[in-house]
Amino acid sequence: MYIMMKSPRVLGINGSPRNNSTTDSLLNIALKGAIDSGATETEVLRLAEYSLPPCEGCVSYHGICNLQECTRRGGDVVRRILDTLKGADVLLFATPVYWFGPSGLMKNLIDRMTCLEHKQKILDGRVGGILCSYEEEGASLTISQLFLTLSDMGLMFPPYAYTYNRGETVSPDTEFYAYQLGKNAVLMSMAFMGKLWWNKTGR
Template structure:
């Protein structure tokens, strides 16, 4: 069945939003989901984490001169942060988890930036190989948002079937985005 083209709407209450892709490939399944969302929300800025050089968290902050701090400065220009990640071994991707680990830098050596996360909004989207997703998947997002005193606007799970976004997923995404109003 051909998916009906629907106008998805994100009401960010006038806030600027950014969608942050955490896939190990820039043109994979999660990117398809991101592309569909962006096609309907042209003002949504896009960041592809796999194009950035972001080292692992280091207690001595030896990676502080990599792309992370400049990238965070860019992200902090936005009020709504939407993380889109594939499901890799029941969890967010390693690339995205690494990004989350590095937020620790903002609590230690760049508190000026860390404080600016306070009051921003987080959302999360997963993309797996099928409809199954464990309830635990979204916990790192919701708890991180809580810890950072961010608002959490929820999680939705998607998947790709034979290279296409199933109608069911499209409807689900639409509902998820409408919920933001």
């Protein structure tokens, strides 16, 4: 009997506002790795193409923070983006460093993802990866910040789950790590797909 292994859906999330950015290059390399590991569905969510309204902070004042409420208040763009995240098995977050942290586009998305995390942990068990472009300082702070947040949201990470590149030319080292990251994220997703092996609530 044949058991068909489902191919993971891979989503690259691009937090650079620039076209042909270094972030683009990093993401493309990682997606190539993902395809070479067997991913047949890859998509890039270019945050700059959307006017994503900022999080309204509902969780802090009346405790109602869920996907339904968030899309009701935020409308089509919020629904479209959050549904795209929900539909992916592998999420690769790529951002330039803006003032020692992720770009505003990326941070805005992270805040909006609170409704996926709060109580329901909708993204838990997804595989994550982090790619970062910078010029001088702040890549490790940016990556750490994303790691903490995404781990809190229930994502799991393969070995060598991040990479960063200084300047506009992608170095051979970074190219290697970005490619491996895409590959390993897909391999990890395949290894765990369909298995609920962790404590779902996290508590």
